[in-house]
Amino acid sequence: MGYKYITKVNGPVIVASGDADFSMHDIVLVGNLKLLGEVINLNGQDAIIQVYEDTSGLKIGEEVEGTDAPLSLTLAPGIIGNVFDGIQRPLHVLRNIEGDFISRGLNIDSIDTEKKWKYTPIAKVGEKITKGSFIGEVKETQSITNKIMYSKDKEVELIEVANEGEYTVNDIIAKVKDKQGNIENITMVQKWPVRMQRGYKxxxxxxxxxxxxxxxxxxxxxxxxxxxxxxxxxxxxxxxxxxxxxxxxxxxxxxxxxxxxxxxxxxxxxxxxxxxxxxxxxxxxxxxxxxxxxxxxxxxxxxxxxxxxxxxxxxxxxxxxxxxxxxxxxxxxxxxxxxxxxxxxxxxxxxxxxxxxxxxxxxxxxxxxxxxxxxxxxxxxxxxxxxxxxxxxxxxxxxxxxxxxxxxxxxWALDRELAYQRHYPAVNWMISYSEYAQRLEDWYIDNVSVDFYEYRKRIIELLGEENSLLEISKVVGKDVLQDNKKLVLRACQSIRSGFLMQNSMDDVDTYVPLEKQYRMMQTIIMLYDASSKLIDKGIPLSEINELGYFDEYSKLKFNIKNDEIYKFNEIDEKYKNGLKRLEDEYRYHIID
Amino acid sequence: MKAEYIGLEKINGPLVFIKTPKDISFNEQVELVLKNGEVRIGNVILLDKDITAIQVYEGSNGINLNGTKTVLKGKSLEIKLSEDMLGRVFNGIGEPIDGLGEVNSDIKRDINGSAINPVARKYPRNYIETGISSIDGLFSLIRGQKLPIFSGSGLPHNELAEKIIRDSNITGEGKFAVVFGMMGVEYETASFFRKSFEESGALSKVVIFQNLSNDPSIERILTPRVALTCAEYLAFDLDYQVLVVLTDMTAYAESLREISSLKGEIPSRKGYPGYLYSDLASIYERAGMILGKEGSITQIPILTMPNDDISNPIPDTTGYITEGQIVLSRELFQKGIEPAINILDSLSRLMKDGIGKDYTREDHKKISDQLFSSYSKVQDVRALAKVLGENDLSDMDRLYLKFGDEFEKRFINQNKDERRNISETLDLGLEILEILPKSEWDKFN
Structure with missing residues (x-):
């Protein structure tokens, strides 16, 4: 506690001097407006303080009051669904108090202290409680249950437990006793210094x-x-x-x-x-x-x-x-x-x-x-x-x-060239990377399909090949490429527009389940492989393009809804049969 | 009783230093009274127990150390606000210069404004038709948006801004006003705008704050803030739909750099202070709409990119704050295309929610995406044509070249007095797309 006095103001940073003993990262109240500040440097009598609000109007000699506490958050039910500023002031409440524009010097509760929550105890009287133990719970929203935890690093015994019922966050919901016999009241609130990591086992x-x-x-x-x-x-x-x-x-x-x-x-x-x-x-x-x-x-x-x-x-x-x-x-x-x-x-x-x-x-x-x-x-x-x-x-x-x-x-590197082409998300697949890919392989095998990673690998390889072909064609044009190379370009065009591009504004495409992602990869690789075989047999790419499958593939992401994944089977059949027919026709023509 | 102090310690460019008087506060407005009685306005930018730095907005010319009197005003800089400001001309710090006398009003506001609480904002969705095909079709302006024009020296940004002001149906149903802030602008430019407002009969709806290139550069620090304080009053107190044009933000940022270096601050990029981003944000974020209020502030800041370089700190930080940008192209300008808008670099972030069935036309997004995407391919083909020669291009590539040329000549290019409505713009876009076979229309899937 105690006071220092302002000796310098430079934008959001001020200096205060005086006898009071401030600690690093303590919260202080600056000036007559009691603006919130934090001690970020100490040097003899001087404390350098960063102020969380606009410092206009501060004067030399105004007092800076210590609070002996670091910048702390209020952790309790009522956080979910809320909107806070950078130091956990609830913006909806601020607006109710001060209007549409943010003003200064307002120190208010981070969370609603009046609201009553339906509380259910978990631990029972006589139980040993340690750090992190669940004491009770509150349904914070329909989706999230907030577990009320013991926050101190010691072993205590639960000696009193509130009955199930409606409580505010500051009501006492339990009492504990430590080995020395000290009794502590437990509420739903934990105060935690914002710069300190919370521990784990x-x-x-x-x-x-x-x-x-x-x-x-x-x-x-x-x-x-x-x-x-x-x-x-x-x-x-x-x-x-x-x-x-x-x-x-x-x-x-x-x-x-x-x-x-x-x-x-x-x-x-x-x-x-x-x-x-x-x-x-x-x-x-x-x-x-x-x-x-x-x-x-x-x-x-x-x-x-x-x-x-x-x-x-x-x-x-x-x-x-x-x-x-x-x-x-x-x-x-x-x-x-x-x-x-x-x-x-x-x-x-x-x-x-x-x-x-x-x-x-x-x-x-x-x-x-x-x-x-x-x-x-x-x-x-x-x-x-x-x-x-x-x-x-x-x-x-x-x-x-x-x-x-x-x-x-x-x-996930975003790329301006892709954004120009309206290719969103504009993640550049040549320079992006994931170091987790290998470690997650087993999960995909167990939960989606054994060959998920096979197809993933094929897609990445094709895109890599496309990249080098595009480099070449920048110099010599695409026309001189052989059909099997052109097929790579054609397939990758479909992979880009039909798979990599994803429309966040479209109801179907905005979110795609893994199963569908897998089937989409499978279909394009199947189509590529089958086409590739035909080209090896001398059937020109133009004939294959004529079938329109590569064009159609680009639209599947919209046309096959997320709950109609079975339709991919029909598509696969259609593509296989169509290509087969083309092959037969071609053989017939040659014989003819 | 206002406190007065005689004598200065030091003068360094537009900064003057005085022994710290007892009651001075940070960011307080002060008046410096010169020996000859002239009064200059300044404010406190650094406060120390011994010495205080004051930036003097009208410059330090003719100020001397011994005879100058410092008067503390006890508050930060404020301006008087009134609906009568419409049609008036003020200097860069908000003093009338049109000979029509002071603004009479009891309403005074701090020019620094306050941040709009994010939960009090209303998300802008109302499309503004500017009559310019490239803007309406490809990066639509939304009421309450901040959409800057990135230009280069000698490019026709003023003409573009003038056309937007003249032809936009920004009004909707409400009252319309333009607040014009000029920082370091040539006299010719100022009179070009004035003349245009006179001709279109809009002058009575315009408030002008002008700091010309021969006015003190430090005054420019205040000009956008004064202009926006006026705009906020018109929009959120009086329900006006306000269009704020600020030109040239580069001159503003240079003044900021000048002060910063005089203060001896550690520079970050290209000598600009580390707070360039926060400072520009405190200007640009003063745009938007507020829940439960009729009015709006749409901001069109104009800046010239030094050396046409979009990665220069001024356009770069601006682009990260504003909701898109309209970039002018020297290449198109030299081809005689007007407005010379660089399509690929331009963007409107708020467009996605302000176009389509309920706002413009259902096929707007598809047409816009297709034009963008096809035009970006044109660039590749043009590069290829340079290497191979046009004769060796494939038929498809040649169609792309044709598309690119037509798109530039017919869609982007637009006669100065031609106003196209959104339907005309979109139909024209479709017509030009027809040059390409349907198989290339990948956004129409």
Whole structure:
């Protein structure tokens, strides 16, 4: 506690001096308006403080009050479905209090403390309770049950338990006694320092994919539950649309969407869409499993820096209950820029392109909080992190993209050329990669089909061959290529438009189950192989094209609904028979 | 009682430094009274217990150290707002320069504005017909969108902006106003716009804030903020549909760089300060619609890309904040195509929700995607033709060349006074697509 007094103001960074003993990362209340700030540097009597709100109007000599507590989140039922700013202030509540524009100096509860939740006890009187133990539960939304956990790192005994009934988050729902006989009241609320990782018993190597319903991801560059991925792309290449698609359709239990320094209207879009869209697994509105952190580009930069930690800490809280959580961070470049901005105000010596030298370690800490774990309470939970990267000038060699690449395992590189062709998602298959692909193979074999990876491999090989053929034809034209090479180009054209391209605006194509993805790969490879045989027998490609199968294939994604996968059998039959007939006709003509 | 202090410590370009007076606050507005009685406006940009830095918006010419008086205003910079501002002309810091006297109003607002709470925003969906085929057909403008024009020196961005203002049916049912902010603009440009507004009879609906190229560069830091404060008042207090044109944002960003380097800040890219993104966002994000309000702010900032380089920090950071961009092409301009819009680099992010059955026409998206995709193939064919010569191209490639030429000459190119409605635009697009066989229409699946 105690006070220091302002001696310098430089944008969001201030210096306060005085006798009071502040600790690093303590929250302080700055000036007469009591703006929220955080101690980021201590030097003798001086504390350097980043302020989470606009500092206009602060004066030299105004007091800075210590709180003796780090920036902490309120973890309790009521988080899911909510929209917070970067330091967990609920934006709907802010709007009710202060209107359409965000003002300053308002310290309000992060979650609704009046609302009564229907609480059901789990643990019984006399039970031994340790860190992470479930004490009771609350149905937070139709899709999510919030487990009330014991949060301290010690063994205690449950001595009193509330009956099933309606309680607010601050009501006492249990009492515990430790070995020394100290009694502690338990509520549904945990306070947790936002910069501190929440612990777990042990890490698990995950061999289960996060299914997204997006073909280029699930079938070509899959991500494991508990994995890390980056989506780099210049502006206009579709990062945000892809992030939205993943937030909508991933088979995670909970989505934490962090809008970090991005556009206000993008958050509005999520807020308008998600309540209307249904989760394909639960048939409940997507908002019932989603938490939004919205710190748009024009909101204070220090809170933007914090928003990433707020998001990941909330994710860890639900992971601890045994949920699979996916964190979408859009965009981590804006977060890195917030670091740079504050670092410059501190007059730190910059490293590459003005970014602070600790950029790589911060990125590594952030992505390091992903993973599948065994929790203290023996449940298994995971956090998958998918970070968008907005490289300066669209150039992947810039520091944020390069440093991010070191700490992630899936790289979905978005490409301007593909965006020009209106090929979305514009994931460039030549430079993207997934380091999980091998590890996930068994899962696909067990859960989809033994030859899923065979077809995946064939598709990737064909696309690789197409790439080198296109290089050649840039110089000599396509006409000089032999028919078997032209067939590769034709097949790949269908793979591009019929398989890789996926229309997020189309009701059928926006989400595609694995079974259909598999059948789509199978059909095109079958069509290619059968055509290839005909060409070997001297039948010209033009005759095969005449049949229209390659054209038709491009439309199958729309024409065969997700619950009509059996129709692929009819298609396969048709293609096989048609090609057979062509072969016969041709043989007949030659004999003739 | 306003506090006054005599004497300055140091002057460095448009920054003056004074011994920190007792009651000064960060970002506070101050007036500097010169020896000859002239008054300049400034604000506090750095506050230290010993010394305070003030940026002086009208420049530091003629200011001396001993005789200058600093008057603290006790608040940040505000402007008076009134509906009577329509039809008026102000300088870059919001003072009237049309000889019609002060704005009379009790309403004053801080020019820095506040961020719109994201949950209070209304997602923009209303399509604006500009009458320009390439924009309407391929990257539609939506009411409440921020859609910049990326240009280069000598390219006709002013003509394009003028045509958009003149021909757009932005009004819908409501009241319409234009707020025009000029930063570092040539006198000829300013009078070009003024003349156009006069001719179209729109002048009474336009508020002009002008900082010309010979006005103090630091004044430009304020101009977009003053203009947007006025726009917010018209849109969200008085229900106007406001179109804000800001030109030239490059001049604005250069002033920002100038101040930053005078303050001795550590530069990031090309000498621009590390907060360029946040600073530009605090301007561009002041566009949009608010739930329960009739009005809207549609923003068209114009910037010239130094050396036509779209990866320069100004267009680059802008593109990451705005909802798309319209890029002008020197190549098309030299071919005589007007408006010389670079189709492939241009984009409207809000288009997807504002076109189609309920807004324009059901086949809009398909036509637009097909034109884009086919035109992107034209570029490959043209590259190939350079290597092989046109004679050695396949028949299909030759059709693509024909398509590309017709698309440029008939679709993008448009007479200055020609206004095409959306149906005409889409029909024209289809007609040109007919050059290609249906098998190439892959977006029509």
């Amino acid at each position: 042990k890490r698990i190597v995950s061999s289960e994919p996060l299914i997204t319903g997006q073909r280029i991801i699930d079938s070509v560059f899959p991500i494991a539950k508990g994995g890390t991925a980056a989506i780099p792309g210049g502006f206009g290449t579709g990062k945000t649309v892809l992030q939205h698609q993943l937030a909508k359709w991933s088979d995670a239990d909970i989505i934490v969407y962090i809008g970090c320094g991005e556009r206000g209207n993008e958050m509005t879009e999520v807020l308008e869409d998600f309540p209307k869209l249904l989760d394909p697994r639960t048939n409940r509105p997507l908002m019932e499993r989603t938490v939004l952190i919205a710190n748009t580009s024009n909101m204070p930069v220090a809170a933007r820096e914090a928003s990433i930690y707020t998001g990941i800490t909330i994710a860890e809280y639900y992971r601890d209950m045994g949920y699979n959580v996916a964190v979408m961070a859009d965009s981590t470049s804006r977060w890195a820029e917030a670091l740079r901005e504050i670092s410059a105000r501190l007059e730190e010596m910059p490293a590459e392109e003005g970014f602070p030298s600790y950029l790589p370690s911060r990125l590594s800490e952030f992505y390091g909080r992903a993973g599948m774990v065994e929790n203290y309470n023996d449940t298994t939970g995971s956090i998958t992190i998918i970070g968008a990267v907005s490289p300066q000038g669209g150039d992947f060699s810039e520091p944020v993209t390069q440093n991010t690449k070191r700490f992630i395992h899936v790289f």
